[in-house]
Amino acid sequence: xxxxxxxxxxxxxxxxxxxxxxxxxxxxxxxxxxxxxxxxxxxxxxxxxxxxxxxxxxxxxxxxxxxxxxxxxxxxxxxxxxxxxxxxxxxxxxxxxxxxxxxxxxxxxxxxxxxxxxxxxxxxxxxxxxxxxxxxxxxxxxxxxxxxxxxxxxxxxxxxxxxxxxxxxxxxxxxxxxxxxxxxxxxxxxxxxxxxxxxxxxxxxxxxxxxxxxxxxxxxxxxxxxxxxxxxxxxxxxxxxxxxxxxxxxxxxxxxxxxxxxxxxxxxxxxxxxxxxxxxxxxxxxxxxxxxxxxxxxxxxxxxxxxxxxxxxxxxxxxxxxxxxxxxxxxxxxxxxxxxxxxxxxxxxxxxxxxxxxxxxxxxxxxxxxxxxxxxxxxxxxxxxxxxxxxxxxxxxxxxxxxxxxxxxxxxxxxxxxxxxxxxxxxxxxxxxxxxxxxxxxxxxxxxxxxxxxxxxxxxxxxxxxxxxxxxxxxxxxxxxxx
Amino acid sequence: xxxxxxxxxxxxxxxxxxxxxxxxxxxxxxxxxxxxxxxxxxxxxxxxxxxxxxxxxxxxxxxxxxxxxxxxxxxxxxxxxxxxxxxxxxxxxxxxxxxxxxxxxxxxxxxxxxxxxxxxxxxxxxxxxxxxxxxxxxxxxxxxxxxxxxxxxxxxxxxxxxxxxxxxxxxxxxxxxxxxxxxxxxxxxxxxxxxxxxxxxxxxxxxxxxxxxxxxxxxxxxxxxxxxxxxxxxxxxxxxxxxxxxxxxxxxxxxxxxxxxxxxxxxxxxxxxxxxxxxxxxxxxxxxxxxxxxxxxxxxxxxxxxxxxxxxxxxxxxxxxxxxxxxxxxxxxxxxxxxxxxxxxxxxxxxxxxxxxxxxxxxxxxxxxxxxxxxxxxxxxxxxxxxxxxxxxxxxxxxxxxxxxxxxxxxxxxxxxxxxxxxxxxxxxxxxxx
Numbered sequence: 069x070x071x072x073x074x075x076x077x078x079x080x081x082x083x084x085x086x087x088x089x090x091x092x093x094x095x096x097x098x099x100x101x102x103x104x105x106x107x108x109x110x111x112x113x114x115x116x117x118x119x120x121x122x123x124x125x126x127x128x129x130x131x132x133x134x135x136x137x138x139x140x141x142x143x144x145x146x147x148x149x150x151x152x153x154x155x156x157x158x159x160x161x162x163x164x165x166x167x168x169x170x171x172x173x174x175x176x177x178x179x180x181x182x183x184x185x186x187x188x189x190x191x192x193x194x195x196x197x198x199x200x201x202x203x204x205x206x207x208x209x210x211x212x213x214x215x216x217x218x219x220x221x222x223x224x225x226x227x228x229x230x231x232x233x234x235x236x237x238x239x240x241x242x243x244x245x246x247x248x249x250x251x252x253x254x255x256x257x258x259x260x261x262x263x264x265x266x267x268x269x270x271x272x273x274x275x276x277x278x279x280x281x282x283x284x285x286x287x288x289x290x291x292x293x294x295x296x297x298x299x300x301x302x303x304x305x306x307x308x309x310x311x312x313x314x315x316x317x318x319x320x321x322x323x324x325x326x327x328x329x330x331x332x333x334x335x336x337x338x339x340x341x342x343x344x345x346x347x348x349x350x351x352x353x354x355x356x357x358x359x360x361x362x363x364x365x366x367x368x369x370x371x372x373x374x375x376x377x378x379x380x381x382x383x384x385x386x387x388x389x390x391x392x393x394x395x396x397x398x399x400x401x402x403x404x405x406x407x408x409x410x411x412x413x414x415x416x417x418x419x420x421x422x423x424x425x426x427x428x429x430x431x432x433x434x435x436x437x438x439x440x441x442x443x444x445x446x447x448x449x450x451x452x453x454x455x456x457x458x459x460x461x462x463x464x465x466x467x468x469x470x471x472x473x474x475x476x477x478x479x480x481x482x483x484x485x486x487x488x489x490x491x492x493x494x495x496x497x498x499x500x501x502x503x504x505x506x507x508x509x510x511x512x513x514x515x516x517x518x519x520x521x522x523x524x525x526x527x528x529x530x531x532x533x534x535x536x537x538x539x540x541x542x543x544x545x546x547x548x549x550x551x
Numbered sequence: 552x553x554x555x556x557x558x559x560x561x562x563x564x565x566x567x568x569x570x571x572x573x574x575x576x577x578x579x580x581x582x583x584x585x586x587x588x589x590x591x592x593x594x595x596x597x598x599x600x601x602x603x604x605x606x607x608x609x610x611x612x613x614x615x616x617x618x619x620x621x622x623x624x625x626x627x628x629x630x631x632x633x634x635x636x637x638x639x640x641x642x643x644x645x646x647x648x649x650x651x652x653x654x655x656x657x658x659x660x661x662x663x664x665x666x667x668x669x670x671x672x673x674x675x676x677x678x679x680x681x682x683x684x685x686x687x688x689x690x691x692x693x694x695x696x697x698x699x700x701x702x703x704x705x706x707x708x709x710x711x712x713x714x715x716x717x718x719x720x721x722x723x724x725x726x727x728x729x730x731x732x733x734x735x736x737x738x739x740x741x742x743x744x745x746x747x748x749x750x751x752x753x754x755x756x757x758x759x760x761x762x763x764x765x766x767x768x769x770x771x772x773x774x775x776x777x778x779x780x781x782x783x784x785x786x787x788x789x790x791x792x793x794x795x796x797x798x799x800x801x802x803x804x805x806x807x808x809x810x811x812x813x814x815x816x817x818x819x820x821x822x823x824x825x826x827x828x829x830x831x832x833x834x835x836x837x838x839x840x841x842x843x844x845x846x847x848x849x850x851x852x853x854x855x856x857x858x859x860x861x862x863x864x865x866x867x868x869x870x871x872x873x874x875x876x877x878x879x880x881x882x883x884x885x886x887x888x889x890x891x892x893x894x895x896x897x898x899x900x901x902x903x904x905x906x907x908x909x910x911x912x913x914x915x916x917x918x919x920x921x922x923x924x925x926x927x928x929x930x931x932x933x934x935x936x937x938x939x940x941x942x943x944x945x946x947x948x949x950x951x952x953x954x955x956x957x958x959x960x961x962x963x964x965x966x967x968x969x970x971x972x973x974x975x976x977x978x979x980x981x982x983x984x985x
Contacts, residue, residue: 083826090830091838098842144756167764264756365966367918369925370958373941377948483831490833491922495945505834509841509928521838524831532829 072540076533087525088296091518092274096139098514103129103157105305130157132292133302134276138269148260150175151267160212167214168252173260177252184245185210191241203229216253223249301519306511311519315501321393322493322500325416326481329423334474337428341435342470346462348440356432363429372422372495379418388414391497419496423489431477438470471542479535483528562903565978572974575967582964585701586708593650593698596632602643607632610648652685652695654702654935661685662693664950688952690943696952699935700960706936707964710851710920711913717855719909722862727901729820729863730870731893735813742808743799750795758788774848821867824860832857836919840929850929854916861912865904873901903979910972914965921961937961 106129107122130136138154145153148169156162169178189207203226210222223246230239275284280295282288287298294300301311340360344353380390393415399408442448443466451461493502501520508516556564566572591598596609605619609632616631630639633653652658660672667688673679687696739747759766762784769780802808836853843849873879874897882892924930924938932939937957944953 079822079825082822083829086826087830090835094838094842144752144760146756146761170764261761262757264753264760266752361969362966365914365962365969367921367958367961367965369922369938370941370954370961373945373954374958376945377951377954381948383949490837491926494926505837506926506928509837512841514842517838517841521831521834524834525829528831529829 073537076536080529080533083529084526087522087529088278089274091522091525092277094521095277095514095518096273098512100512100514102133102305102514103135106133106303106308109305109308134273134281134292137276138272140269140272140274142266142268144264144266146170146261147263147265148173148175148257150179152179154269164212164214170261171216172252172256173258174252174255175260177248177255181245181248181252184241184248188238188241188245191238203233219249296519296522301522302515304516305513306508306516311515314504314516315519315523318499318501318504320500321498322489322502325419325423325489325492325498325500329420329427330478330481332420332424333428333431333477336424337431337435338467338474341432342439342462342467344432345436345439345470346443346458346466348443353436357436360429360432363425364433366425368422368426368489369491369495371425372418372492375418375421376495388418393496393498419492419498422492422496427477431473434473434476435470438473439466442466442469469543472539475535475538475542478538479531482531483524562978566974569974569977571970575970575974578963578967579971582704582967583708586705589702589705591648593652593654593695593701594648595634595651595653595656597635597645597647597651599646600630600632600635600643601645602630602639649682650686650695650697650701651683652698654699655694655933656698657692657694658685658689659693661689663691664947664953665689665693666950667952687956688950690940690950690953691947694935696940696956699940700937700956702935703937703940703957704960704964706847706924706930706934707917707920707961710847710854711917711968714851714854714858714916715909715912717852718859718912719862719905721856722859722908723866723898723902723905725820725824725859726863726866726905727870727893727898729817730867730901731874731897732814732816732889733871733874734815734817736889737814737816738811739814740799740803740809740811742802742805743796744812744814745808746799746802747792747796750792753795754788754791757791758784762787817867820863824863827857827860830857833919836923837928840923845929845931847930847934850920850923854919858912858916862905862908865908866901869901869904870897873897876900903975907972907975907979910968910975914968914972917961917968918965 103126107125110125135157136155143154145151149166150169153162153165156165165178165182168182169175172178185207189211192204192207206222206226206229210219210226213219213222223242226242227246230242271281276293276295278295279297280287280290280293280300282290282294284295287294293302299312301315303309304311304314307314340356344350344356347353376390377384379385379387394408394412399411403411439462443462448461448465451465452458456464490502490505492498493500494506497503504516505520507513508520585592590613591610594610596615598608598610600607600609603619603621605617607614607617607630609615615633616629618627618629620627628639633656635643635645660674660676665671665685665688667684667686669688671679671684673683685695685697687700689695690699762780766777766780766784769777799808835857836850839853840849879892879897882896883889887896920930921936921938921941924936925942927939927942930936930939937960940953940957941961944950944957947953
């Protein structure tokens, strides 16, 4: 048992790594620029670092979100690519430098040329009033130009335009840029493209995201992030609250519905499943089998819509409210828990039906099969032969040996609580985690999506671990040492 | 004495004896036929049109319009197939598509939720009847629900079958390898094992990293080009891995590298499956759908790459049984290579559990696709699917036809695949044979 537990716990670690890596890949590949999101958010809220200039804000958020770091512990690149590439933040700029350095296979001259053109651009934008827009636009596209042909065209145009304006400083800078460009063009060593280099980065985005930027075990000294390992999932794009706080607010209803539905499913399915299994091919077995099968393949979103259409429709039967979880104007002041519950009850009935029916269908069906298999065992025949009443045989002997499906269903409760039933919560507008998931996707709130994915993954994993341990307790015959 | 049947045929006839399975198969065949013929069945362009000696099959070819010249007068006329003018209608021989509406095309005469039993109007305020009508009613913009359902079956069937094909290939290959080789059959010298593992890095580098820009350009151009470029990358990747594997032989000069040890195939694959099972599938699909552009290809790939674990597990268990059978031993004694025995002799006998899981898997994939398009995640909004029709019905509960018909289609198709899976399980389960 202990050996098994240690083996299971050891498997926990690679699973955690895979889940965190997947979540990290999702968050890195999320479209849009997190820095811009943060800046526009603080601008629209009219608070925060308003007195700071824009580039200062950018730099602040870049360090805060750790985007100036290399992505992972190690990186593989061709020898032709400059190592400083991870310092370039703008994606289009990065691609441009990458393409340039690959074209000649020379990282140093490419970076030198890139710096020269950046300096030229910043010189132009700093004296914007005396400079024509055309010049600025050309300099701006020079920054992203990725082929030698395009660059030389741009340079030529800039040259003719600058000749007219007689601005000595800019002409000087343009000349340096041209010299750097000539240097860049003169030396070609394409063979460097084909030599892979591995470089290791001690501090990187993944490490920062997972462990925070303090000490990676104790978490002391963290300035920007404490890491997801300590529950810091970053800041929601929607309201700039910490993601973990939003989850804490939303998880209640999801937890309630998943727990309540499992309890109800147990209460209904245990008698049905056990009785159908004990009396195979009886009328009860046949009818329940067919209806359970139908329930099992009934899509929950269809049933939910049908229920809403019939029982929350002013034209047919307006028995239940169509959406929400509590009265529109909230609970009255000083209402007791019982009062709150009775006020919310009509809102909960339709969702609970939809939450419950599929798990009770699965549960009853698996219970029936388990009981069926046990009923043909010798010990049941012995129990019958010694004159035990039939219902006692079934519930005391057959049922207690068919507990495994109950455990499996229970293991799914907790991941369901965080992931929420995405579909049902959306249909019934229950303010839980599932609704939050869809809301986050519609508003591109990626930190929230990544957090939900990570936590659900960990809870699924824990659920499997707990259910395996419960298996061993419920059925001592299960030995895990040799599976 | 009765004639001896092969076990497979025996199982097959047992399968077809079940009435539910036959009904399910009939329904699935109909659905498949509708899915295949969808553009012909429901299209606002006619199936066949013959005018002034020119013949067109617009719904088959998908062409929007054509330019014809009258052989006698030489006058050119432009024909818009979706909206034939009255003069062309009179002149030409036309064979209309059975449902002469396209999904998503609005019919302004019958806009704003007209039910199947309500009065419906054609051009000029005439009342229409019979097959001319919107048989299953219309949606808010007057789009035909029947046409949407027919084209929606195409999406559901494609997603279900293609994603499970991907899952089936991965699951069968990995499961068969895990079960057949186990932990103590595949031997490799230490030198070659180490070199192959080291080879992953350069293989990735030359196969994919160096080709980033080519691959990026291919993603933007066309699926065919993308597949072509991906195949080049894969060939490079595998070629370099193979090269490193061979290079491992050079290390054999040192004695330690020559020692052979077992490749723990079963352990590696089983652990990998256990890790994958712990991933929350729906949330994973939703997250990936959130960061990528909505497209059916993405959806199929994600469902395919996350659903193979069950297939692999069952195939592995079955393979453990098959590999100890006598005929495998005799094939081995004949000196066939292991890979050939595995895929040509052992795997065909271990395919039944995979078939069962695939059948349930298709049901799950269809359910997943319709749920996602119901939520409006992952499926492009301009494609009519059963799920998106249903979610349109959520906006207006008096339009019951928007909720009932797509729901029935989803329910029946999912149930049919589930019934087929149950039937297969009972037919192929050796426990029930006695």
